[in-house]
Every structure is written in structure tokens, then in C-alpha cells.
Amino acid sequence: MTNQDFRSAVNAAIDAPAANPALAQALLSGASTRPCFVVGRNEQAFDLIGRVRLDGVLDDFAEPGSTWHDLATVSTAQLPADAIVINCSTSISPVAVEQRLQAAGIASIVSIHDLIRAAEGAIDQPGFVQDQRQDWEKFEAEWADIFASLEDEASRRTLLDLVRYRLTANVQFMRDYAVRVKDQYFEPFLDLRAEVFVDAGGFDGDTTEEFCRRCPDYRKVHLFEPSQHNMRAAKARLAAYRDIVFHTEGLSDQVGSVTFDAEAGSASSVTSGAGEEVQMTTLDLAxxxxVSLIKMDLEGWELTALAGCERRIREDRPKLAIAVYHRASDFRTVWRYARSIHPDYKVYLRHYTQGWSETVMFFV
Known part of the structure; x- marks a missing residue:
């Protein structure tokens, strides 16, 4: 596929028709009298309240009798045989959600993409779609440059599918993907051996534990995690492993302190709201x-942290595994920054869910 073919395929996806337009229109117009439920507790589902008649929220893990924004929660087993389900899952497993519903005998499934297409502007696009459309409109040529730079066909196909999904929330573009987050930083092309590993955004030590298990001949690990709570969990989890240096700091482009939301689990991040004050440093100082391998998943802080790694990247030429999914612009800015230091980096792209989250760009 040429650069122009890539651009044409992406632009064609924006106008792709809905899979179930008649049912979507019936829901929007109020013509449907069948019981209707939504799956996914997110902004997309919330936006439908009051716009579509909803009888409840489908959630197999909810406490019996619980509600969400005054909508009763129900399990798949409780769905009426003639139920319509609106699939608002977009982040992790929209394909698996659809497949589970089909396996349970639910034939009438409407995606958020179907509803948005049928609504003709009356329902807002998800935030990740709005973000991607704005970035694509301004930087389409640079996206094509990224496509041309990718090292293998799997990377090129991944970029094509991801951009099309992120522009539309159309699940058809993600049907070939699986949720495989444990494989996230351990692709064969990295050829991991005797590494000095930097785990930036170490959280509770889950990635470092997987690294130590997969690469037992490692030389050392530097784990950076600014949250005291998360760091205590990481130290307990990794107590049996050797040669790990725990840095209770976040990585940035300068030394200082920031406010950090540590209550968001693996999505803990720098915030402008309430949180704990944490210390930041640069990799070059710490x-x-x-080092030979740097992994980063910092909830949108990656480019700032990379700026504080410039000397280590320039002098050591480590392999990089950088999350690029938090904003559309991350794909471009991380790609541009790494190649500005080492233009000969080989670039790979892999994706680890069926939704918009968990995309990693590798520089080898």
C-alpha cells in the first residue's frame, strides 16, 4: 500500500455506512418499543440518556440491584429475548462485547458508530474520535510519513486500522485484534537479552515482573513510580527479583514537583486537579x-519525559517502547522526537486491545 493508498483508505472510512441503520434510526426516533439496554459506563453511554429510551445498563459485574445514573443494571442472563443492546464499549473490548452478546442469543446489537451516523450530528462523537479528526485534518501528510516509515506490514496494517477506528469508532476495523496486554512490551523484534531496563510508569510493578520473568538474564531494572502507595505495592510484588532500583519519582524534562492522581489505578497520572504532590526528575540525572530498553506509559506525559532522556537516548541508543494512544498527536510527536535523535531507528507499531487504548510505538 502506498502513502496515497493509505490516505485514501483512511478518508473513505470516515464516510463508511452504519451496519444497522434502520434499527439505529428506530431507536433515535422513538419508533422502537422493544426493551433497550446500553453496555459501557462511559461518556458515550451517558450521552445517550434522554436521547434514546433506555431500560437499563448491561453489566455482568455490577452488584444486584445497583443503578448507574438512575438506570438499573442487569446481567446478560436477565436480558429479554427481544432486547436491543447498544454497544458503547470503545476502549478495550468492543468486539468481544459484541461476540458475547451474540453468543447469548442477542441478535439486535447497535454500535455507537451506528447511532452517531443515524443521528446526523445530534449525538456527539466520542472524545477520542473528535481528537483524531482534528489531528488528521491538520496533519494528514505527517500521518502518511509515519506510515511510510514503518518497518513491517503488521505495523502498517495496525496504523491503518487504528486511524480508521479512531476517526469513526467503527468496530469493524478492530475485528482482527485481541486483548493481550501482557504481551505489550515483549515483541520478538526487540530481541531482549542482558538488558538494563527502564520502567517509566512502573505502577505496581506488573510490567517489571513480566520483564523479569521473560528475560531472566537481565542486568538491572530502574523502576520509576512517583506514587508512594503504588511504589509500596511494586516493592512487595518484586521482592523476589534481583537488581531492581526503585525510584520514587516520576520522569519529566526537569526536576520539580507536580500534582499526581494516584487513585486512578494503572491510569494514575499528572493532574491539574486534586491529588498528591510528587517529585519529578529526568532520566539523564537519575x-x-x-541503558538498553526504555518503556513508557505515562498517560500522556511521554513526550515530556522523553525530553529528559535525551542524553541517554543519544549516547546509548536504547530500544524504546512508548505508549502513543492517549492523544492522536502522540503518534506524531513521539515518532518525530525519537527519529530526531536517531534517524536510523527502525519503527514498529503494535496494538494490544480491540479499542482505542494500549498502542505502543517501538524504536529499535
């Missing part, structure tokens, strides 16, 4: 020995 680690003076050569």
Missing part, C-alpha cells in the same frame, strides 16, 4: 549508567 541514571548515569548506559
Amino acid at each position: 541514571v548515569t549508567e548506559p
Whole structure:
């Protein structure tokens, strides 16, 4: 596929028709009298309240009798045989949600993409779609440059599918993907051996534990995690492993302090709202020995942290595994920054869910 073919395929996706337009229109117009439920507790589902008649929220893990925004929660087993289900899952497993519903005998499934297409502007696009459309409109040519730079066909196909999904929330573009987050930083092309590993955004030590298990000949790990709570969990989890240096700091482009929301689990991040004050440093200051592998998933802080790694990247030429999914612009800015230091980096792209989250760009 040429650059122009890539651009044409992406632009064609924006106008792709809905899979179930008649049912979507019946829901929007109020013509349907069948019981209707929504799956997904997110902004897309919330936006439908008052716009579509909803009888409840489908959630197999909810406490019996619980509600969400005054909508009763029900399990799949409780769905009426003639139920319509609106699939608002977009982040992790929209394909699996659809498949589970079909396996349970639910034939009438409407995606959020179907409803948005049928609503003709009356329902807002999800935030990730709005973000992607704005970025694509301004930087389409640079996206094509990224496509051309990718090292293998799997990377090129991944970029094509992801951009089309992120522009539309159309689940048809994600049908070939699986949720495989444990594989996230361990692709064969990395050829991991005797690494000095930097885990930036170490959370509770889950990635470092997987790294130590998969790469037992590692030389050292530097784990950075600014939250005291998360760091205590990481130290307990990794107590049996050797040669791990725990840095209770976040990585940034300068030394200082920021407010950090540590209550969001693996999505803990720098915030402008309430949170704990944490210390930040740069990798160039914190680690003076050569490093060979840097992983980052910092909830949108990656480019700032990379700026504080410039010397280590320039001198050591480590392999990089950088999350790029938090904003559409992350794909471009991370790609541009890494290649500005080492233009000969080989670039790979892999995706680890069926939704918009968990995309990693590798530089080898």
C-alpha cells in the first residue's frame, strides 16, 4: 500500500455506512418499543440518556440491584429475548462485547458508530474520535510519513486500522485484534537479552515482573513510580527479583514537583486537579549508567519525559517502547522526537486491545 493508498483508505472510512441503520434510526426516533439496554459506563453511554429510551445498563459485574445514573443494571442472563443492546464499549473490548452478546442469543446489537451516523450530528462523537479528526485534518501528510516509515506490514496494517477506528469508532476495523496486554512490551523484534531496563510508569510493578520473568538474564531494572502507595505495592510484588532500583519519582524534562492522581489505578497520572504532590526528575540525572530498553506509559506525559532522556537516548541508543494512544498527536510527536535523535531507528507499531487504548510505538 502506498502513502496515497493509505490516505485514501483512511478518508473513505470516515464516510463508511452504519451496519444497522434502520434499527439505529428506530431507536433515535422513538419508533422502537422493544426493551433497550446500553453496555459501557462511559461518556458515550451517558450521552445517550434522554436521547434514546433506555431500560437499563448491561453489566455482568455490577452488584444486584445497583443503578448507574438512575438506570438499573442487569446481567446478560436477565436480558429479554427481544432486547436491543447498544454497544458503547470503545476502549478495550468492543468486539468481544459484541461476540458475547451474540453468543447469548442477542441478535439486535447497535454500535455507537451506528447511532452517531443515524443521528446526523445530534449525538456527539466520542472524545477520542473528535481528537483524531482534528489531528488528521491538520496533519494528514505527517500521518502518511509515519506510515511510510514503518518497518513491517503488521505495523502498517495496525496504523491503518487504528486511524480508521479512531476517526469513526467503527468496530469493524478492530475485528482482527485481541486483548493481550501482557504481551505489550515483549515483541520478538526487540530481541531482549542482558538488558538494563527502564520502567517509566512502573505502577505496581506488573510490567517489571513480566520483564523479569521473560528475560531472566537481565542486568538491572530502574523502576520509576512517583506514587508512594503504588511504589509500596511494586516493592512487595518484586521482592523476589534481583537488581531492581526503585525510584520514587516520576520522569519529566526537569526536576520539580507536580500534582499526581494516584487513585486512578494503572491510569494514575499528572493532574491539574486534586491529588498528591510528587517529585519529578529526568532520566539523564537519575541514571548515569548506559541503558538498553526504555518503556513508557505515562498517560500522556511521554513526550515530556522523553525530553529528559535525551542524553541517554543519544549516547546509548536504547530500544524504546512508548505508549502513543492517549492523544492522536502522540503518534506524531513521539515518532518525530525519537527519529530526531536517531534517524536510523527502525519503527514498529503494535496494538494490544480491540479499542482505542494500549498502542505502543517501538524504536529499535
